Amino acid sequence: MRKVQIKEPIKKKWIWIVLVLILLGGVPWYLPTGSIEPFILGFPFWAFISAVFAIILSFYLSWLCLNEWHIVEDIEEKEKELKE
Numbered sequence: 001m002r003k004v005q006i007k008e009p010i011k012k013k014w015i016w017i018v019l020v021l022i023l024l025g026g027v028p029w030y031l032p033t034g035s036i037e038p039f040i041l042g043f044p045f046w047a048f049i050s051a052v053f054a055i056i057l058s059f060y061l062s063w064l065c066l067n068e069w070h071i072v073e074d075i076e077e078k079e080k081e082l083k084e
Contacts, residue, residue, distance in 0.1 A: 009068040022060060026053030 009015055028046040036044035043051065 009064060012068070015064065015068065018060065022053060022057050026050050026057065 026049070028049045031046055031049075036046065038045055040048040
C-alpha cells in the first residue's frame with residue numbers, strides 16, 4: 001500500500017493568495033461605472049467577466065480538493081475499511 005503524504009492546505013499561503021485574486025477578479029470593480037458594452041455572447045462585459053472567473057474558481061477549488069487535500073481523516077477511513 002502506498003503511503004499518502006498528509007497535507008494541510010489551510011497552512012499554505014499561495015492557496016489563499018490565488019483564491020483572493022480569483023475572487024477579486026470576479027467582481028469587476030475595476031471597470032468604469034455604468035459600463036455594459038461590449039456585449040460578449042449576449043452578456044454585458046461585466047457579466048462575462050464574472051462568469052469566466054466563476055468557472056476559474058470552480059476549476060481551482062476542484063483541483064485543490066483533488067491534489068492538495070490529503071488529511072488524516074482519509075487515512076483513518078481507509079484503515080477502518082481494511083480492518084472490517
